[in-house]
Amino acid sequence: MIKAILIFNNHGKPRLSKFYEHYTEDTEQQIIRETFHLVSKRDDNVCNFLEGGMLIGGSDNKLIYRHYATLYFVFCVDSSESELGILDLIQVFVETLDKCFENVCELDLIFHMDKVHNILSEMVMGGMVLETNMNEIITQVDAQNKMEKSEAGIAGAPARAVSAVKNMNLPEIPRNINIGDISIKVPNLPSFK
Amino acid sequence: MSPSVRLQEMIRVIRSARTQCEERGVIQKECAAIRAQFRQADNGGRSHNLAKLLYVHMLGYPAHFGQMECVRLIASPRYSEKRVGYLGAMMLLDEKQDASLLITNSIKNDLSHSSPYVQSLALCTLACMGSAEMCRDLAPEIDRLLKTANAYIKKKAALCAVHIVRKVPELAELFNTAARSLLTEKNHGVLHGAVVLITELCERNPSALPHFRKIVPDLVHIMKGLVMSGYSPEHNVAGISDPFLQVRILRLLRILGRNDDEASDAMNDLLAQVATNTDSSKTAGSAVLYETVLTIMDINSECGLRILAVNILGRFLLSNDRNIRYVSMMSLQKIVQTDHNAVQRHRGTIVDCLKDQDASVKRRALELSLALVSAANIRSLMKELLLFLSCCPPELRAQTASGIFSAAERFAPSQRWHIDTALHVLTTAGGDVRDEMVPSLIQLITTATELHCYTVHKLYRALVADISQQSLVQVACWCIGEYGDLLLRGECEETEPVQVTEDDVLDALETVLQSHMSSPATRGFALTATMKLSTRISRNVDRIRSIVSIYGSCIDVELQQRAVEYNALFKKYDHMRAAVLERMPVIDRSSPGHDNGEPAMIQAPDKTKNNPVVTLTQEPTNQARDLLDLLGGSDEPAQPSTVQPAPAAPVPDSGSAGGDLLDLLGGLDSIPDPSVTVYEQNGVTVKLRCDRQTDVGVTATLVASNTTDSDITQFTLQAAVPKCVQLQMRAPSGDVLPARGAGQVTQTVHLNNPNKVSLRMRVRLSYCSGGSTCQDTVQVDSFPASASH
Numbered sequence: 001m002i003k004a005i006l007i008f009n010n011h012g013k014p015r016l017s018k019f020y021e022h023y024t025e026d027t028e029q030q031i032i033r034e035t036f037h038l039v040s041k042r043d044d045n046v047c048n049f050l051e052g053g054m055l056i057g058g059s060d061n062k063l064i065y066r067h068y069a070t071l072y073f074v075f076c077v078d079s080s081e082s083e084l085g086i087l088d089l090i091q092v093f094v095e096t097l098d099k100c101f102e103n104v105c106e107l108d109l110i111f112h113m114d115k116v117h118n119i120l121s122e123m124v125m126g127g128m129v130l131e132t133n134m135n136e137i138i139t140q141v142d143a144q145n146k147m148e149k150s151e152a153g154i155a156g157a158p159a160r161a162v163s164a165v166k167n168m169n170l171p172e173i174p175r176n177i178n179i180g181d182i183s184i185k186v187p188n189l190p191s192f193k
Numbered sequence: 194m195s196p197s198v199r200l201q202e203m204i205r206v207i208r209s210a211r212t213q214c215e216e217r218g219v220i221q222k223e224c225a226a227i228r229a230q231f232r233q234a235d236n237g238g239r240s241h242n243l244a245k246l247l248y249v250h251m252l253g254y255p256a257h258f259g260q261m262e263c264v265r266l267i268a269s270p271r272y273s274e275k276r277v278g279y280l281g282a283m284m285l286l287d288e289k290q291d292a293s294l295l296i297t298n299s300i301k302n303d304l305s306h307s308s309p310y311v312q313s314l315a316l317c318t319l320a321c322m323g324s325a326e327m328c329r330d331l332a333p334e335i336d337r338l339l340k341t342a343n344a345y346i347k348k349k350a351a352l353c354a355v356h357i358v359r360k361v362p363e364l365a366e367l368f369n370t371a372a373r374s375l376l377t378e379k380n381h382g383v384l385h386g387a388v389v390l391i392t393e394l395c396e397r398n399p400s401a402l403p404h405f406r407k408i409v410p411d412l413v414h415i416m417k418g419l420v421m422s423g424y425s426p427e428h429n430v431a432g433i434s435d436p437f438l439q440v441r442i443l444r445l446l447r448i449l450g451r452n453d454d455e456a457s458d459a460m461n462d463l464l465a466q467v468a469t470n471t472d473s474s475k476t477a478g479s480a481v482l483y484e485t486v487l488t489i490m491d492i493n494s495e496c497g498l499r500i501l502a503v504n505i506l507g508r509f510l511l512s513n514d515r516n517i518r519y520v521s522m523m524s525l526q527k528i529v530q531t532d533h534n535a536v537q538r539h540r541g542t543i544v545d546c547l548k549d550q551d552a553s554v555k556r557r558a559l560e561l562s563l564a565l566v567s568a569a570n571i572r573s574l575m576k577e578l579l580l581f582l583s584c585c586p587p588e589l590r591a592q593t594a595s596g597i598f599s600a601a602e603r604f605a606p607s608q609r610w611h612i613d614t615a616l617h618v619l620t621t622a623g624g625d626v627r628d629e630m631v632p633s634l635i636q637l638i639t640t641a642t643e644l645h646c647y648t649v650h651k652l653y654r655a656l657v658a659d660i661s662q663q664s665l666v667q668v669a670c671w672c673i674g675e676y677g678d679l680l681l682r683g684e685c686e687e688t689e690p691v692q693v694t695e696d697d698v699l700d701a702l703e704t705v706l707q708s709h710m711s712s713p714a715t716r717g718f719a720l721t722a723t724m725k726l727s728t729r730i731s732r733n734v735d736r737i738r739s740i741v742s743i744y745g746s747c748i749d750v751e752l753q754q755r756a757v758e759y760n761a762l763f764k765k766y767d768h769m770r771a772a773v774l775e776r777m778p779v780i781d782r783s784s785p786g787h788d789n790g791e792p793a794m795i796q797a798p799d800k801t802k803n804n805p806v807v808t809l810t811q812e813p814t815n816q817a818r819d820l821l822d823l824l825g826g827s828d829e830p831a832q833p834s835t836v837q838p839a840p841a842a843p844v845p846d847s848g849s850a851g852g853d854l855l856d857l858l859g860g861l862d863s864i865p866d867p868s869v870t871v872y873e874q875n876g877v878t879v880k881l882r883c884d885r886q887t888d889v890g891v892t893a894t895l896v897a898s899n900t901t902d903s904d905i906t907q908f909t910l911q912a913a914v915p916k917c918v919q920l921q922m923r924a925p926s927g928d929v930l931p932a933r934g935a936g937q938v939t940q941t942v943h944l945n946n947p948n949k950v951s952l953r954m955r956v957r958l959s960y961c962s963g964g965s966t967c968q969d970t971v972q973v974d975s976f977p978a979s980a981s982h
Contacts, residue, residue: 017251020321022287029253046551047515082440083520084480088430089437110208111201113251114244117280125349126320126356128389131382132437133428140345144310148273 001127002086003061004031004076005120007109012036015071015109016116020127031055039065039072049083052076066090070106089132093123096134100141118144199241200248207252220254231262239266240277247277247284260285260292267299272311275303279314288324297327304334309346312338316349320356328357332364339371344380351375351386355393365398376411381428381435384415388441395448406449409456413463416442420467431475443467443484450492457493464489468501479509479517483524490528503528503535510542515551522546522557529564540565544574547581559589563596571604575614583621590625594618598630608641609687612648620655623662631667636780638672647687649676654691656701661710667718670705673698674722675777678729695730699723703740713749720744720752724759728774738763868896872971875962876901877930879910883976890945891952891976897938899930901962906930908960910940915953919945930960952976 007016014032023031034053042050044067052061056076064086065074073090077083094104096119101108109116122137123130131137203223210216227242243262250256263285266278286293296318303315316338319331335357338350351372358365372394375387391408394401419434428435446464450457464485473479482505489502509521522543529536543565546558559581566574575597582593597618605611615634619626638648649672656669673680677698683690705711705719720741727737741763744756762770868882878898885892899905908928914920925940946952952975959968 014251014253018284022289022322025250025253025255043550045515047519047553049516049519049553051553051556082444082480082484083523084476084483084516085437085440087516088477088480092430111204113248114200114277114280118276121317125317125352128320128352128355129385129437130348130352132385132430132435133381135427136382144272144276147308147310148276151272 001080002075002077002124002129003056003127004074005124006032006035006072006074006076008032008036008072008074009070009106010040010072012040015106016113016120018117018120018124020124027055035063035074035076036072038063039067039074048087064090066094068094071109089123089129092132092134093120096123096137099134099138199238200244203245204248217254220249220252224249224254224256228258231258239269240274243277243281247281250284256285260290264292264295264299267296267303272308275311275314279318282318283321287322293322293324294326297330300327301331301334304331304338309343312346313349316346316353320349320353323353323356323360325360328360329364332357332361332367336367336371339368339375344378344383347375347378348380348382348386351383351390355390358390358393358397362397365394365401369394369401369404373405373408376408376415381438385438385441388412388438388445392441392445392448395445402449402453406453406456409446409449409459412442412446412449413459416446416463416467420470431477432472433475433477433481436477436481439467439481440484443481443488447488447491450488452493454493460488460492461494461498464494465498465501468498468505473509476514476516479514479520483509483520487524487527490524490532499532500535503532507539507542510539515549515554518546519551519554519557522554522561526557526561526564529561533565533567536561537565537567537570540570540574544577547577552586555585556589559585559593559596563600566600566604568604568606571600571606572610575601579614579617579621582618590622591627594622594626595630598626598633602633608637609644609647611637612641612644616648616651616655619662619665619668620659623665626664628664631664634668635671638668639675639777639780642779644687645672645676646679646685648672649680650685650688650691653680653693653698653701656705660705660708663712663715666705666711666715670702670715670718670722673702674718674725677722677726681730695726695733696736698726698730699733699736699740702726706740706744713751716749717751717755720755720759724755724762725774727763728771871895871956871973872958872969874969875967877905877908877958877960877962879956879958879971881973881976884941886976888949889947890943892941892943893976894939894941895956897930897940897958898934898936899932900934902932903963904929904932905960905962907966908938908958911957911959912942913955913957914944915950917946917948917950918952920954921945 001020003019003021005016005018005020006014008014012033017028017032019028019031031053034055038050038053042065048065050063050065051059052063056063057078061076061078062083063074063076064083065072066087067073073094075086075090077086097104097109097116100115100119101112119137119141122140123132207216207219207223210219223245227246230238230242239262243259243266246256246259246262250259259281263278263281266274267282269275269278282293282296286296300315300319303311306312306315316335319327319335323331335350335353338346339354341347341350354368354372358368368390372387372390375383375390378384378387391405395405416439419439422434425434428438430436433439446460450460467485468482468489471478471481471485473482486502486505489498494502506521506525509517510525512518512521525536525539525543540562543558543561546554547562549555549558562574562578578593578597578600582590582597585593597614601611601614605614615630615637619634638645641648652665652669652672655665656673660666679685680691680693680698681695683692702719702723706716706723711719723737723740727734730737741756741759744752745760747753747756762773868880870878871881872879876899878900880896880898881893882896883891883893895910897908897910906929908925908930910922910925912920912922921943923941923943925938927938930936930938942954944952944954954973955970956973957968957970959966961967
């Protein structure tokens with residue numbers, strides 16, 4: 001069983017924290033801090049497995065982590081999970097995020113925390129691995145998002161219009177139009193944002 | 194507007210705060226605004242507010258006021274609101290909150306909703322935070338959903354069922370049939386969920402195993418399909434087809450095949466196929482291979498398959514990838530008990546891993562090395578372990594030190610080696626050694642009588658160099674106190690003798706007494722040692738007297754008591770001093786439950802037997818209490834100070850010094866020979882002598898001798914005991930019985946009798962006498978009473 005899934009950056013700030021066992025809020029924050037402390041001490045060329053800290057169950061539980069650029073993805077599991085399997089699962093998770101957010105970076109995780117949670121709930125449920133096929137996960141997440149959007153109804157029209165125009169590819173407005181020896185200077189229109 | 198926009202604004206504001214204090218201020222303002230909005234009537238922005246609250250909660254700020262809002266949002270008909278509501282429920286609610294009961298009804302309704310996505314939200318939340326009551330209420334719903342047509346819902350329902358089984362084990366039978374039928378699905382997600390569910394059912398309820406063993410052929414079929422299928426883009430991870438599912442199925446096969454020959458047979462082919470066909474160049478393949486190896490080792494597999502498995506592990510061990518090395522060491526740990534020899538072959542690689550820079554790998558290597566220690570490799574392995582101890586990370590030191598000690602105790606090739614190793618550990622890691630090591634080490638030193646001189650020289654040197662390691666100092670003080678005369682004599686064959694004067698030795702002990710680094714126990718050791726030296730040195734007795742009298746007013750009660758009593762020993766009972774402080778006899782290792790001799794001593798005047806064995810930790814204080822007993826039992830007139838040796842009994846036990854004295858007081862009677870003849874034929878006599886007897890065990894020695902005119906060779910003894918008794922036979926002293934009783938062969942046996950049945954033993958002797966071999970069996974029905982009981 002997976003006990004917790006944590007994502008935090010190189011300074012220990014949490015970007016996602018999902019616990020599948022009940023802890024008080026204080027304990028949750030302490031666990032995040034302790035895990036960060038344990039994981040940040042590790043070199044880059046050592047193995048990806050660690051004994052769990054005392055708060056999360058000591059030596060019965062393992063921390064399996066992967067370090068991508070500025071983020072640590074840590075899964076805390078007990079002995080019933082295959083360690084190498086979880087390592088692969090982290091990889092699948094990150095690839096899924098990459099597909100959903102188009103070249104995902106830390107900012108995407110910060111500003112779209114709810115979306116990340118939705119994606120995660122399609123992969124891991126109640127501490128157990130639910131689905132590992134990336135395409136299947138993305139299909140489901142897209143369908144759910146569509147459902148949410150369709151509910152927004154009329155009230156969502158202005159927002160949709162704004163986002164539609166933003167995505168439109170307007171050609172570059174020329175500064176000067178030179179036809180023969182007539183030179184017309186184009187006035188500076190306010191940019192459409 | 195989608196909820197995220199407003200959430201993003203808030204996040205931007207929070208991030209722009211430059212200090213922690215500023216951030217707190219911003220968040221407090223936002224929380225106040227959110228709270229106000231919650232209290233208002235229904236407005237369009239409820240889900241945004243909850244999303245903002247959840248973000249704040251992740252950062253660590255209190256968010257409990259959002260719980261009721263979660264409940265309200267879950268009940269809303271809109272999908273977007275439900276979604277955030279359920280997310281909030283998973284993050285903020287748990288079984289202990291009352292609000293969680295309120296959502297049970299919403300979940301029930303949503304489980305029957307027309308949209309599968311709403312159903313999945315409800316299933317997900319139930320699986321994450323469902324309490325036992327909720328699970329009981331909703332279990333029938335889940336069972337129904339297990340049979341729907343929609344694969345998406347089925348797989349979620351399967352995992353939800355696992356959660357229910359964990360929370361309410363009695364409901365397990367409800368899902369038995371549904372679980373089996375799920376295995377016929379094609380969808381990998383559903384298969385995965387089904388396998389997890391069946392695994393959970395089997396682990397919870399071993400009586401369901403026979404029921405599920407019938408699916409082994411189906412599982413084998415699925416696995417074969419996965420392994421032999423060509424490239425399938427859907428489930429491919431690094432060339433392996435759905436490794437996650439393969440690993441799960443292998444794990445389930447392990448549980449089903451354990452201790453069951455029929456199931457194991459059905460799996461043998463498949464496991465061999467997987468083991469040989471899987472490509473392990475990437476992590477995915479290694480994961481499958483690793484799981485296969487563990488399964489092979491756990492079920493009743495055939496011999497060839499086991500060898501294949503251990504070879505795969507050996508290959509893993511040599512891999513460059515640290516992850517794979519770590520994982521292979523973990524699996525070797527699991528099988529080292531059962532297949533010890535196979536793992537021994539890889540000892541070299543494992544010992545090399547002790548030098549790896551990765552702390553996790555070091556830890557695994559240490560545990561494995563300690564498990565691999567045996568009589569054959571003790572010397573070389575111990576060298577490596579001691580090297581490791583001097584440079585290992587601090588969190589592993591205590592484990593290493595105690596591991597080295599127990600390994601040395603079990604397999605020491607010689608006493609000198611044992612003492613050397615123990616001293617090495619004390620000097621390198623004395624601070625991390627457990628307290629019980631001190632008495633066992635002292636006991637070891639007393640048994641090694643020829644090495645007393647060597648030991649005390651080494652310890653003195655170590656003491657002078659460093660007095661901060663408490664265990665080392667305690668042992669050193671004790672030895673100097675006991676064997677100080679050997680130290681002062683200045684000659685030693687085994688090591689470079691150190692030329693010390695009495696003043697130097699007393700200086701060393703005094704430094705220990707006065708140092709702030711010494712613990713109270715250590716000081717006690719030092720004081721007693723100083724006192725003992727008073728009988729072993731000639732010139733500086735006055736100095737000792739003054740040291741001892743100073744401590745008569747020490748704040749520490751234990752030290753003060755000792756000092757006062759030693760003072761009394763100097764003044765009123767000077768004639769007894771030599772006797773009381775005499776060299777300690779060899780201490781035998783006692784079993785727990787023996788009393789330490791004190792009550793026996795008070796009644797001793799009537800007894801002629803030796804007292805039961807005394808544990809060492811009480812020795813130093815026993816001396817003081819001996820004194821009290823003598824002074825208290827004042828009816829006996831004080832005896833002259835020379836002590837005659839305790840009656841020479843064949844029993845090697847000993848009592849404390851005070852006990853010997855009291856034996857004198859009671860008079861010396863010869864103790865009857867406690868051994869019993871069990872076999873006497875053809876000139877061969879075998880006697881059984883009981884060394885120690887407790888309620889649950891007996892240690893006895895069989896002594897064989899030969900009265901014929903020619904030697905008897907190839908003399909071996911075998912013993913058998915009733916089923917509930919455990920027998921341990923130590924190595925015999927030899928196998929040749931010299932003629933005419935010129936020598937004996939002894940063999941110690943230990944019987945462990947936890948059920949306290951009446952003890953019987955059948956002994957078979959075989960020997961070669963005058964060119965012909967003889968065999969004989971004899972039954973021992975009663976064990977003689979031991980002299981030390």
